[in-house]
Amino acid sequence: MDDEPIVRWYWIGDHLGYLGNLLADHAVIALLPVLIGLLLAVPLGLTCTRFPRLYQPLSAVFNIVYALPSLAVFVVLIPYTGLATQATVMIPLTFYALAVLLPTTVDGLRAVPDPVRQAATAMGYGPWHRLTSVELPAAVPYLIAGLRVAAVSSISLASVGALVGRGGLGYLFVDGFQRTFPTPIVAGIALIAVLALAVDLLLVGARRLLAPWAVREKGAGS
Amino acid sequence: MIRFEGAGKRHPDGTIAVEGLDLDVPTGRITVLVGPSGCGKTTLLRMVNRMVEPTSGRVLLDGTDVAALEPAKLRRGIGYVIQQAGLFPHRKVIDNIATVPYLLGWDRKKARARAAELLELVGLAPETGKRYPFQLSGGQQQRVGVARALAADPPVLLMDEPFSAVDPVVRAGLQDELLRLQSELHKTVLFVTHDIEEAVRLGDQVVVLREQGRIAQLADPHTLLTTPADDGVAAFLGRDRGLRGLGLRPASTVAVRPVGDGLRYGGWELALDDERRPIGWIDRDAVTAELHPAAGYRPDTDTLRTALDSAVLSPAGVAVALDAAGRATGTASREAVLAALSTPGTGAAGETAPSGSGEAEPGPAAAAAAGDPTDGATGGR
Incomplete structure (x- = not known):
């Protein structure tokens, strides 16, 4: 890389x-697995919360995969899935996403304060109904929060x-490494960073939209 | 009516929460279960809506064994208020209140309209409905909790230490509010507390419990304070129970001397402003015209305890009787208050709300704020 500049515009x-x-x-490749992971993590998390005995073995499996x-x-x-197919990359990424999302789902479901749970039960919610609507x-x-971690790490891992x-x-x-040509490498890093940042901002926005009550909750100890 | 028939709870590990209790909770009245922690009072409360299943005996709601009713359905017909309010953090206040109507399948508009009514009923501004629970103070959250419990107009209300997590001033306000609501709604209320003060203040009937849900005494507050069943109950009631008992008797029995021209009592003179509101007592022998605070009470809404307190506090030994606008209407000497003490008490707990003076009374908050002229926090609607 004698005279090769870092970037050739x-x-x-x-x-x-x-x-x-x-x-x-x-x-x-990076984000579809996170979405699938979320779609699996929610029902799995609800089931693990409803039947707590399932959670330990299940999370052990995902940790090992992780x-x-x-x-x-x-x-x-x-x-099984072939060389250079999307599935070969996306299947493991889905498991990684699940490994992050399942614990955060279960933690989130468990973090609901006890009085809230009791009040919901006393108002006449059945166990499943309470889980899904409260x-x-x-x-x-x-x-x-789990999605932000899963998405960013998936974007990084996909490469x-x-x-x-x-x-x-x-x-x-x-490509850049094989040709001792840094420009593609720099471009790749920049685009991955931009993608990660954009997705993260999107998720922060989603949180504002979906959970406006949580934005300022910290400090208002209730 | 709620009836406990030998209702007992033994935990799987063999410990006994409640030995087996027989109790009638009369319709339309407030029954308070009071006792130290571990006496099984919350367990008993939760037997009513099947959040705890008795291991012996049964609980009847209007003659039906609750065990025969489907839990979710049963619970939608019973209001429930707990200590930390337990509001749903992700729902706006209005939707929190409308929880049970939604569960009952009311349409959104009707449920919200009902919730808005209740918001007003518990003394919260309509804008509060658009807020989230974390934006409210503890006292406001508790009001929302009460509103939510009342939303579907259930005949029965279970309250599990609902006011014990708020500070004493707010708590007194909430207690007054509950009594005011009850005077309008006449719910069958089963109320659990560890605070005997709260128990005698709110209860039409008070059940003092010992360990394992054994009844130490069941009485109306006045009887409880004047004739405790045994030393244990007397100790639980604490000191000053005689004085506190006066807090259950209306001040209206005190003979009031109308205010004439002469407001002189011994060496003291009561100074009034243009509106005839007391400014203070002046020592006529003193060189300077220093004002000593004039304590007053409302004969129509306050209790004998407040009247006595006012008389004790007054340098002239005279309590000033006030009307709703704070104007002096008369005076009562210590002797007059003491004379009222010896007339038999009516023991009318929870009846301190005025029934006669119709127009715009500031609510029973006045009773709590007696001696503290900065009221209006809860009363001014």
Whole structure:
């Protein structure tokens, strides 16, 4: 990399369409698993709260999955899902998202103050009805906090998928590294950061919208 | 009427929460269960709406064993207020209040209209409905809790230490508010507290409980204070119970000397402003015209205790009787107050609200704020 500058702007200018495609691919690969993770975490979390005995074994399983190196899981999946397919990358990412979202869902459901739960029961909510219409909405701030962690880490992890042929912006890292050409690497890092930031802001906005009551709750100890 | 028939609760580990209690909770009255922590009072309360199932005996609601009723349905017909209010944090106040109407399947508009009525009934401004619970003070939250319990107009109200988490001044206001509501609504109220003061203040009948839900005494507040069943109950009632008993008797029995021209009592003279409101007592022998505070009471709303207190506080030994506007209408000497003490007490607990003076009375808050002229916090609607 003797005289190679960090960024060659013309390259970026020439490859805007290409970068856009990679960004879109990256967003889908990274965020769809988080969405699926959320759709699984909510019913699982509700079930674990209703039947607390399920929670320990289930969270142990997800923690072990979370501990597995992503690359290893990608490789293991290739025979089943194929090389360079979205599924190979998205299946492990879904599990990672679940590993983050299940505990936050359960914590959020459990964080509902006891008097609130008792009042709901005394008003005439059945156990499931209470979980879905009192505890779950009250857990929204927790869920969104979990989503922020899951989404950002998924966006970062998705790039590893490039090593098995499908990593969205991660491909820019492999490419730049192999050609000793830093411009794609820099562009990739910048776009990943922008994507992560945009998603995070979106989630903060969603929290304001869905849980306006939680915005200033801290400090108003009730 | 709620009837406990040998209702007992034994925990799975063998400990006994309630041994087996027989008790009638009469319709339209406030029955207070009072006792130290661990006496099983909350357990008993929760047997009524099946949040606790008795392991022996049964609980009847208007003759029906509650065990035969579906819990959710039963509970929608019973108001429930707890210590921390337990409001749903994610719902606006108006929707919190409308909880049971929603559960009963009322349409949104009707439920909210009902909730708005209740907001007013418990003395909260209509704008409060748009707020979230965390934006309210503890006292306001508790009012919302009461409103929520009343939303579907249940005949029975269970209250589990509803006012014990708020400060004493707010608590007194809430107690007055409850008595005012009860004088309008006539619910069958079962109220649990560890505070004997609160028990005698609110209860039409007070049940003093010992460990394992054994009844130490069941009486109206006046009887309880004047003739405790045994030393244990007397100790639980604490000191000054004679004096406190006066707090249950209306001040209207005190003979009041109308205010004429002469407002002189011994060496003291009562100074009035243009509106005839007392300013203070002046020592006629003193060189300076220093004003000594003139304590007053309302014969129509206050109790004998307040009247006596006013007389004791007055340097002239004379309590000033006031009307609703704070004008002096007469005076009562210590002797007059003492004479009223020896007339047999009526023991009319919870009846301190005025029934005669119709127009715009400031509510029973005046009773609480007697001796503290800065009232109007709860009364001024």
